[in-house]
Amino acid sequence: MKLIVQIPCFNEAESLPDTLLRIPRRIEGIDEIELLVIDDGSDDDTGAVARRFGVHHVVRHRTNRGLAATFQTGLNVALAAGADIIVNTDADGQYDGAAIPALVAPIMNGMADIVVGDRGVGTNAHFGPVKRLLQKLGSAVVQRLARTDIPDAVSGFRAISREAAQRLAITTEFSYTTDMLIQAGRKRLGIVSVPVPTNRTVRPSRLFRSIPQFILNTCVTMARTYTMYNPLRVFVLAGGLCSLTGAIPIVRFLYYYAVGEGAGHVQSLVLGGALLVLGTVSVMLGVLADLIAGNRKLLEMTLERVRKLEEQGLAPPAGGSLARREPRKRQA
Numbered sequence: 001m002k003l004i005v006q007i008p009c010f011n012e013a014e015s016l017p018d019t020l021l022r023i024p025r026r027i028e029g030i031d032e033i034e035l036l037v038i039d040d041g042s043d044d045d046t047g048a049v050a051r052r053f054g055v056h057h058v059v060r061h062r063t064n065r066g067l068a069a070t071f072q073t074g075l076n077v078a079l080a081a082g083a084d085i086i087v088n089t090d091a092d093g094q095y096d097g098a099a100i101p102a103l104v105a106p107i108m109n110g111m112a113d114i115v116v117g118d119r120g121v122g123t124n125a126h127f128g129p130v131k132r133l134l135q136k137l138g139s140a141v142v143q144r145l146a147r148t149d150i151p152d153a154v155s156g157f158r159a160i161s162r163e164a165a166q167r168l169a170i171t172t173e174f175s176y177t178t179d180m181l182i183q184a185g186r187k188r189l190g191i192v193s194v195p196v197p198t199n200r201t202v203r204p205s206r207l208f209r210s211i212p213q214f215i216l217n218t219c220v221t222m223a224r225t226y227t228m229y230n231p232l233r234v235f236v237l238a239g240g241l242c243s244l245t246g247a248i249p250i251v252r253f254l255y256y257y258a259v260g261e262g263a264g265h266v267q268s269l270v271l272g273g274a275l276l277v278l279g280t281v282s283v284m285l286g287v288l289a290d291l292i293a294g295n296r297k298l299l300e301m302t303l304e305r306v307r308k309l310e311e312q313g314l315a316p317p318a319g320g321s322l323a324r325r326e327p328r329k330r331q332a
Helices: 016-022 046-052 067-080 097-108 129-146 162-167 176-186 211-229 231-258 262-312
Strands: 002-009 032-040 057-061 085-088 114-118 158-161 191-195
Touching (some): 002 016, 002 067, 002 097, 032 046, 032 067, 057 067, 067 085, 067 162, 067 176, 067 262, 085 097, 085 162, 097 114, 097 191, 114 176, 129 211, 158 162, 162 262, 176 191, 176 211, 211 231, 211 262, 231 262
Parallel strands (some): 002 032, 002 085, 032 057, 114 191
Antiparallel strands (some): 114 158
């Protein structure tokens, strides 16, 4: 069984060595452990540092594409390299590499497809009170949207089985964390969490500039991902609210019309009619979006199949030419 630990990096030349040294090189039940660094267009010598410390796979984006795209690149490279389990961790040293054996254990035991490291947000001494509150609220929303019981939804320390990685397709441009959980929950993948220790990080996050920006981007990501997988429900709910709101001024107009004062309240009829039309259009868009979502499921099934064919050497890898190779032998 092969484990690949992937580390998305953007200007992490200083912190990367300590992160690499903390990753275990032997885990019981794992035959091979390889390291993968995805350099997201760094301005420093992150890639050179990775090679100097013996990283097996170093991939570089020519420009900075963001964390979500970097994470997806890592999954693609790890799958092509034959990973049975993929662990994602940060390069800033927040997550302790010594916790990787506990993180992959549920997958090795066949109890989960995805394991999320729980940083203990409510009691973590490295988090301030505002961050704790925001983390709790965000995780509660994601739990409801994804139908999962994950207390730390934005934790980037997570393990993914090969089968789960083949079914994931990150589409957001901000962060993969909530997108991935909502996808996995809607695809009925097994998701569990395990407590993991954390270290204090001294540098500010490179993912966002301020807390309000983080909240806004996270909310947009959650709404977009949920709508992508539940379009009919979202549009019908929005249409129903519009129609219900439109019915109020119409009833108001009818009341005044019944008592002989309707001439002065025509604007209520116009407003209500407009809202009813908007609600009807929203429901129709929901039906159309639901049909498009069905096509998306077919495309995701096709993508999963292509990834499996790539593993067997029957399809060219992304950006490469077809080269027949022996199928990778699975180990019991």
